Amino acid sequence: MNAHDTGKPRVALLGLGDMGTALARAWLAAGYPLTVWNRTPSRAEPLTGEGAEAAATAAEAVASARLVVTCLLDDESVGSALADADLAGRDLFNVTTGTPGQARAREEWARVRGARFVSGGIMAVPPMVGVPDSGGYVFYSGSREAFAEHEETLSAVTGAVFVGEDAGLADLHDVALLSAMSGMFAGVSHAFALVRDEDVSLEGFASLLADWLSAMTIGVHSTARQLESGDYTTGGVSNLAMQVRGNRTLLRTAGEQGVSTELLAPYTELMERRLAQGRGEEDVTGVVDLLSVPRR
Ligand SMILES: NC(=O)c1ccc[n+]([C@@H]2O[C@H](COP(=O)([O-])OP(=O)(O)OC[C@H]3O[C@@H](n4cnc5c(N)ncnc54)[C@H](OP(=O)(O)O)[C@@H]3O)[C@@H](O)[C@H]2O)c1
Numbered sequence: 001m002n003a004h005d006t007g008k009p010r011v012a013l014l015g016l017g018d019m020g021t022a023l024a025r026a027w028l029a030a031g032y033p034l035t036v037w038n039r040t041p042s043r044a045e046p047l048t049g050e051g052a053e054a055a056a057t058a059a060e061a062v063a064s065a066r067l068v069v070t071c072l073l074d075d076e077s078v079g080s081a082l083a084d085a086d087l088a089g090r091d092l093f094n095v096t097t098g099t100p101g102q103a104r105a106r107e108e109w110a111r112v113r114g115a116r117f118v119s120g121g122i123m124a125v126p127p128m129v130g131v132p133d134s135g136g137y138v139f140y141s142g143s144r145e146a147f148a149e150h151e152e153t154l155s156a157v158t159g160a161v162f163v164g165e166d167a168g169l170a171d172l173h174d175v176a177l178l179s180a181m182s183g184m185f186a187g188v189s190h191a192f193a194l195v196r197d198e199d200v201s202l203e204g205f206a207s208l209l210a211d212w213l214s215a216m217t218i219g220v221h222s223t224a225r226q227l228e229s230g231d232y233t234t235g236g237v238s239n240l241a242m243q244v245r246g247n248r249t250l251l252r253t254a255g256e257q258g259v260s261t262e263l264l265a266p267y268t269e270l271m272e273r274r275l276a277q278g279r280g281e282e283d284v285t286g287v288v289d290l291l292s293v294p295r296r
Contacts, residue, residue: 006031009153012065014058014081015096016043018126020071023095024052026130026157037061039081059085067150068115070094075102079109088114091146093154095120095138099175100168107142107167118142119167121174122158130157137161141169184213186263193259226285236283243284244268244275 011027013020016038027034028051036044037055044054055061062068062085070078075098082092092115094106103119110117124136137159140147147154147162154160163169188209195205222235233239238246247268254261261268267287274286 006033008032009067009150010035010065011153012037012055012061012068013071014038014061014068015071015073015077016047017071017073019095019122019129021047022126022129023069023071023157025050027153028052029130030156032153032156035061035064037081057084058082061085062087062090066091067153068092070096072096074098075106078106086113090115091118091143091150092116093118093120093140093146093150095122097121097174098171100172103141103167103171116143116146117167118146119170121170123174123177124158128158139163139170139173141165141171141173142167183267188213190254190259190263194253194257197257222283223285223288226283227288232279232282232285236285238283239280240271240275240282240284240286241280244271244280247271 008031010033012035013024013027014037016024016036020036020038021043024034024036024047028047034047034052035055036047036052037058037060038044041054041056044052048054053064055064058081062082066089068087068090070081070092072078072081073096075096078094078096087110092110094103094117098106098119106119107117118140119142121139122136123139124134128134128136138154138161140154140160140162141164144162144165147160151160151162163173191209192202192205196202225235226232247264250264251261251268254264270287270290271284273290274282274284277286279286
């Protein structure tokens with residue numbers, strides 16, 4: 001392990017975009033010796049003024065530290081950036097956003113090159129990095145031993161949550177949370193479209209909406225319990241038949257307000273399909289079953 005006079009291990013960080021730069025500043029602020037590399041070298045200049053050492057090549061950065069963190073655009077850029085690097089004996093932590101399949105393939109790629117591999121999914125935006133109690137964290141999965149060895153270093157810049165030895169799990173968790181967020185913001189867009197042209201304070205409406213969405217998150221626990229038990233009728237408070245009737249009011253209101261139903265309709269159609277299967281007494285959890293399609 002590299003040691004600097006801070007006594008902390010050196011970190012080699014590849015990628016100085018918005019997120020990489022935030023990580024770099026947070027490690028420097030926490031007193032970690034840091035080697036940085038970026039495809040466009042000028043992005044490293046402000047950081048060298050703050051104590052980082054800039055490597056001329058990615059291979060040189062990799063050679064400088066046991067812990068190598070890649071924070072690049074996509075999985076392809078990780079492969080191309082590291083093409084000439086000697087990864088033997090290195091611990092590669094790739095926090096570049098990718099799919100579970102890309103993480104598993106990248107783990108095998110790293111293993112063949114003699115490195116331990118951990119994939120990361122960053123649940124934060126750059127201003128949250130290095131800020132205690134910001135709520136930002138990173139999901140990690142892959143080599144448990146490598147994670148344990150570097151956990152303190154990783155935790156110096158964000159929360160660090162290890163979710164399993166299957167390298168794909170961090171990205172799966174990341175994408176699952178982002179997918180839920182996407183659906184939530186689709187609903188938020190629809191809600192604002194309904195009220196924006198009426199005599200409604202949008203700021204006041206936003207407060208009501210935020211509180212409502214927070215209150216409704218309790219339902220995710222009941223969904224988990226129902227999926228685990230296979231019993232979709234116990235624990236629900238609003239059965240599917242009732243919810244489908246309610247949806248018809250949502251769609252009709254959209255029509256009255258001159259708002260497209262293109263965000264709302266796909267979900268309501270799935271609920272209608274489940275109801276048509278005679279599952280009106282269930283919770284909406286049965287929609288999860290309808291979403292299963294062959295893997296690609
Ligand atoms: N920003 C966020 O809010 C956020 C939040 C969560 C996760 N993330 C994830 O963090 C990762 C980095 O995001 P970012 O915001 O830092 O992105 P960014 O500002 O767009 O920076 C992209 C970085 O990738 C480098 N790069 C692109 N193609 C490359 C290639 N072929 N070879 C080598 N380097 C290449 C760029 O180098 P150049 O400077 O030379 O172009 C730059 O350092 C992404 O996977 C992103 O999904 C970001």
